Amino acid sequence: MIRVISVRKALLAGAAGAAAWEAVLRLFSVAGLPLVDLVQVLGALAVPGGAAWAWWISGFLMLLAAGALWATFYAYFVWSLFAWRPLLQGVAFSMGVAVLAQLVTYPLLQLMHASSEVARTGLLGLLDEVSWRERVGLVIGHLVYGAVLGALYTRPVGGATKQEPHPVPAPSRPRSGPLKTARPRGPSSFIFATGVECSYPTLDGGRWRLDQMAATGHYRHWRRDLELTVEVGATHLRYGPPLHLIHLGPDRYDWSFPDLVMPAMREMGITPIIDLCHFGLPSWLENFQNPEAPEALRAYAAAFADRYPWVRFYTPFNEMFVCTKLSALEGLWNEQLKSERAFVTAVRHVVKANSLMCREILQRRPDAVLVNSESGEFYQPCCPDPHIVSKAEFENERRFLPLDLLFSRPVSERMRHHLFEHGMPEDEYAWFMRGDVPRRAIIGVDYYDWNEKLIDHDGEAKALGELFGWYVIANQYWERYRRPMMHTETNAMDAREAPHWLWRQWHNVQLIQKAGVPVVGFTWYSVTDQVDWDIAQSEALGNVNPVGLFDLNRQPRAVAQAYKHLIEMFSDEPGLRDCQALKRLLT
Amino acid sequence: MFRFLRAHGIDPGPTQRPMLAGALAGLLALPPAAAVFVGLGSFSVTAERIMRLPAAATAAILVLAFVVAGVLYACLFRRAANDRGGGWLFGISFGFFLWIAAPVIILPLIPGSAMAAGRPAIGFMGSFLVWGLALGALFPYVHRPLQTDLNTRRKGLLDRFGPSSAVPHHRLLRRQPSK
Known part of the structure; x- marks a missing residue:
């Protein structure tokens, strides 16, 4: 699957386009300028020699069906190939079909x-x-069809926020048999994790939500996804129950979906790291x-910990820096603002x-482990220009800002001034600096191909690829916070490169561990x-990013076999079977 | 386009056997298509007036052609062919393009280039669409039992996915100077 489509939308848009075709060309005919009558051509095939109403009904139904079918084809293969307005995309597609109709399909129908x-x-x-009249008619008909199709078929994934909470679909294959269980490992064995992508930012001024669990079919296939986690040999699963469907209002929660998944996860021996x-x-x-x-999130954390007291690993807030930057500085998600304030x-x-x-979590579970997953970023100035160097320095400090405040680490004079200038009250800063830092806190450093950036001559940040690598970047976080570390996210956008990337990331983890940094886990x-992470979820296009261990048909990719092999090869190695850093954290 | 598709992970996974599944699904999709093909008189016209061969020989050639077409479908759609939700669409699209390819590519190869017309022509279109629909819908279900599981280590796979895959491909391909 290369694209997640909305079959319902495609069928409706295609049928509407076909109906518009018939309406426009019938008008031409009524006005005394008959061009092409495709309804008659089709209807006469089904009801040869039949009455006018008979061929019109059957022909119109066939036209609707053909329109719907072409629209589904458009949705899978053509939609969003070009960054054009949807209407133009539809028209461009229909012109291709028009050429086909002129050269082959229409003559064959005749x-x-x-x-x-x-x-x-x-x-x-x-x-x-x-005839030339038929040719003109075919072009006009396709134009009308394409324009309607393009205008109607938009945003194939996600849903309107005003319709939330929507019911979560039932699993496709409810099973009564025993669940697959993970191979038992010691409590302090190195964490080999994977995760279920669970982002749910809103777009379009808060009117549309791109829910990754819905787009990737997790609500329907959650049980299979847990089985695949076991199959690949992962010990832990980063998992974010859908906050927007659970926390319905002050003191109002709908636990129906996590009540299905959480007990199954526990029964299967998968240790969840709850986002x-x-x-x-x-x-x-x-x-x-x-x-x-x-305050609302505090209440949610308390309610979650009360409901699932056996959960020990939490990521209370995933990638604070990325979330705030993309929501309030780059204008992509949620508030979609672009200002320092x-x-x-x-x-x-x-x-x-x-x-x-x-x-709240620690009040209920004093031994809880808090995995503070953050995007590992780095900014390299392109040249010695003082303005560029200064910008890179500022960005290199900004990347730490949320963690600095969380861990009560004083920020620089420049950053403090920036915070006060843009609305942070001094007493609030003091409140952050008085924070009680939990003992069992892990710094999770996520790393992707685009995390290292070059500040170019124009002061713009451009993705550099893997320049220094996870080892160097993670080491900067280690030197700053001196907390146990974990590689909490990585993947590769090109499925063919994924095994290559996996092994290289793993060697980074091995090296930093040898250097004496307490690393407790690794995550694919x-x-x-x-879906749509190649455009940072800035639009709901439905394009699939092949970054998973398994594709959306739940079929393994090469990296699944590579990760399974890696886990089997290393999990019993001394230092990993009994990971001292994790042991110290858990006791 | 093909690079786009490849980067999007259309390559078959390590446990998959798409060609075999394509051949089998192509064969299994034949009965409903054959019903349309024979029912609308397309088969007799094909045997007697287009190919001018005995019915058995025509049937054998058509079965072989559709098995090959099933393999071709698997080669084209690869990983995507396993999509239970979209397989029917991929299949019917493939059937449709085979149908329109026939007069453009295949028929001109036959001396005299006769084409089915009237009811047999409807049978041609209908049978290609039905065959494609059945092929696409059946493929994921035919393929699943043919696949190996993740524990099976096929020869050569470890070179591609194992620890040595950390080395960039272009370096693996470079020959060492001989001493």
């Missing part, structure tokens, strides 16, 4: 009306029999500019929420492919 069983004429001979907030908020909380968000406001709320969530993210 051949079906012949009285003989065999025609001696070739295709070129058939072409001569299509409580992953790039979005329930629609009633709107976005991260809302000062009520921290909005960014500082989002950071204040997000870090406060994280801090409050940690407290995620179990299945993801």
Whole structure:
């Protein structure tokens, strides 16, 4: 599968396009300018010699069916290939179909009306029999069809926030037999993790939500996804129950979906690392500019820990820096703002929420392990230009900002001034600096091909690829916080390169461990492919990113075999079978 | 386009056997298509007036052609052919393009280039569409039992996915100077 489509939307858009075709060309005919009557051509095939109403009904139904079928083809193979307005995409597609109709399909349809069983004429001979009126009619009909199709078929994934909470679909194959169980390992064995991609940011001014669990079919295939986790040999699963479908309002929760998944996960021996907030908020909380968000998230964390007291590993807030940057500085998600003030406001709320969530979890589960997963970033100035160097330095400090506040690590004079200038009250900064840092806190450094960036001559950040690598970047986080480390996310956008990338990331982990840094885990993210991450989820296009261990048909990719092999090869190695860093953390 | 598809992970996975599944699904999709083909008189016209061969020989050639077409389908759609939701669409699209390819590519190869017309022509279109629909819908279900599991280590796979895959491909391909 290369694209997630909305079959319902495609069928409706295609049928509507076909109906519009018939309406426009019938108008031409009524106005005394008959061009082409495809309904008659089709209807006469089904009801040869029938009454006008009979061929019109059957022909119209056939036209609707053909329109719907072509629209589904468009949705799978053509939609979003070009970054054009949807209407133009539809028209461009329909012009291709029009050429096909002129050259092959329409002449062949006409051949079906012949009285003989065999025609001696070739295709070129058939072409001569299509009149110029019919040719013009075919072009106009396709234009109308394409315009309607393009205008109607948009945003194939996600859903309107005003319709939330929508019911989660039932699993496709409910089973009663025993569940697959993970191979038992010691509690302090090195963490080999994967995850279920669970982002749920809103787009389009908060009106549309791109829910990755829905787009990747997890709600339907959750049981299979857990089985695949076991199959590949992973010990831990990064898992974010859908906050926007669970936390329905103050003191209102719908636990129906996690109540299905969590017990199954436990029974299968998978240790969950629970993401409580992953790039979005329930629609009633709107976005991260809302000062009520921290308190609401605190209440959610408390309710979750009460309901599932056996859960020990938590990521209270996933990638605070990425979330705040893309929501409030780059204008892609949630509040979709582009200002330093909005960014500082989002950071204040997000870090406060994280801090409050940690407290609630630890009150209920004092031995909880908090995996603070953050995007490992680095900015390289392209040249000695003081302006460029200064920008890179600032960005290199900004990447740490949420973690600095969470871990009560004073920020630089420059950053402090920036925070105060953009709306952080001094007493709030002091509140952050007085924070009680939990003992069992892990720094998770996520790393992808695009995490290292070059600040170019124009001051723009451009992805550099793997320049220094996870070892160097993670080491910077280690030197700053001196907390146990984990590689909490990685994958490769090109499926063919994934095994190559996997082994290289693993060697980075091995090297940093040899250097004496306490590393407790490694993660290939995620179990299945993801959707629209190649455009940072800035639009709901439905394009599949082949980054998963398994594709969206739940069929293994090469990297699944590579990861399974890696786990089997290394999990019993001394130092990993009994990982001292993890042991110290757990006791 | 093909590079786009490859980068999007259309290559078959390590446990998959798409060609075999394509051949089998192509064969299994034949009965409903044959019903349309024979029912609308297309078969007799093909045997007697287009190919001018005995019915058995025509049937054998057509069966072989559709098995090969099933393999071709697997080669084209690869990993995507396993999509239970979209397989029917891929299949019917493939059947449709085979149908329109016939007068453009295949028929001109036959001396005299006779084409089916009237009811047999409807039978041609219908049978290609039905065959494609059945092929695409059946493929994922035919393929599943043919696949190996993740524990099976096929020869050569470890070179491609194992520890040595950390080396970039272009370096693996470079020959060492002989001493």
